[in-house]
Amino acid sequence: MAALLEVSGLKAFYGQTQSLYDVGFEIPTGGITTLLGANGAGKTTTLRAICNMVRTDGTIRFDGKNIRGMATEEIVRQRIAHVPEGRGTFTTLTVDENLRIAAYTRKDKQAVRDELERVFAYFPRLKERIQQQAGTLSGGEQQMLAIARALMLKPRLMLLDEPSFGLAPLIVLEIFRILRRINEEEKVSILLVEQNAALALDLATHAYVLETGKVVMSGPSDVVKNDENVRKSYLGY
């Protein structure tokens, strides 16, 4: 299968500090790929680098086209949706506005309405809260809102940064089930960054392990899951 996203020789810098050294990976079209690693390994930075939110070097090809150095908003318009760490809720806007903002460039009002209904089918709870200020939602609901908003961009690739962060285990399971459905039904490829390695490896077909800004291991999830180092360091048994 052709790779949707090819990253090679990726370096990233925060000011003078280099935090990624020569990161390379590929995301197959239609697949779910996960990036694992300890705190500070560079997982979030990798996602931010793809969207040009940090200073980078190297190549990032999306659908064969080099997108490195494009402005963040233009990268998003190539239909790469980034669900950031901390969810990025527009707290003073309503749930409805949080969702519509992702479709604001689209002229076809009816299409946007259909899109909203489709998104609500995944997240019926958001529909109940449609006129509520987004800042008043619970953590799980805000995470759902962030994913729903990303869906409104009609993405081909979704970048998810720790969707399980700070949420109750049942909510996390619910969100991961929805992610699998989104992947299958909407044909959205997913790049998932997770602390919860067991969960991520269950969902993903491919995994990359980052350590201090470098890829130290990669392969199909089943293989990575059974690797002894990964088991000891990230799965804890």
Add this chain to the structure above:
Amino acid sequence: MEQFLQQIASGLANGAIYACVALALVMIYVSTDHINFAQGEMAMFSTYISWQLMDWGMSFWLAFILTVLISFAMGVLIERLILRPLHNAPVLSIIVVFIGLLAIFNSMAGAFWSYLIKEFPSPFPKAEFGIAGVIGPHQLGVVLVTLIVLGLLFVFFRYTPLGLAMRAAAQNPQMARLVGVRVDWMLALGWGLAASVGAVAGIMVAHIVYLEPNMMGGILLYAFASALVGGISNPAGAVAGGFIVGILENMVAYAGNQIEKATGVYIIGNGEKLTVALIIVIFVLTVKPAGLFGRVVVRRV
């Protein structure tokens, strides 16, 4: 009693002007965290443009609309050309630029149109209308025009996709980029709108204060007081603050006059109006820094 109502009415008219300028200040503040000290001088410059257009023979309202459009372009240009390169500059550099802009607009107006005071026409019919004896035609017109402008802005921000994008960009620029909003352009549009609203205020107030390069100096202070009273990060609060300050300054002067009439002791009067505004600024900053309608922002550390 009639005098009291007159004072309230004139307070409303002044308040409408303060509300517009305060809103212009707030619009730029919420998206950039900076107070544009040149907002008043930009409005004054716009007012001269409308005077020039009328001098060339245009009707008042045609000149009004053209000036609002020109001011919009001027605001966008200032953001793109002057402030864009300073995006990551320290606050102090930006303040210096604002003060520089203030001086530039002031002296440009003086150079083009001289410092001599000019009369500025009122577009509203001289005939008595409204509530006779309480509110004059120009005052009533000013209130109506500003209410229409504020209403249009409200509808724009609340109900249009572009308005939504501008609010999102102001609230969380990074996330706005991640949903494809061109945040830099939203800032420029915000500057354009602020300049337009300022122009409306300038054109409306020029008949009252007369046209001269320093006409907006005091008004900017009142507007700043209004924005602080209402909460500098809250557009609706700034508008309310404008009307509150406008009425309050007249009430204070009125009360002073009444006291003087009753006791013969002069405590406070029309001459101290600006002082009242400054006292309000200091009072609000000390007692309720977030303003009447502002939210206290708590930062996690």
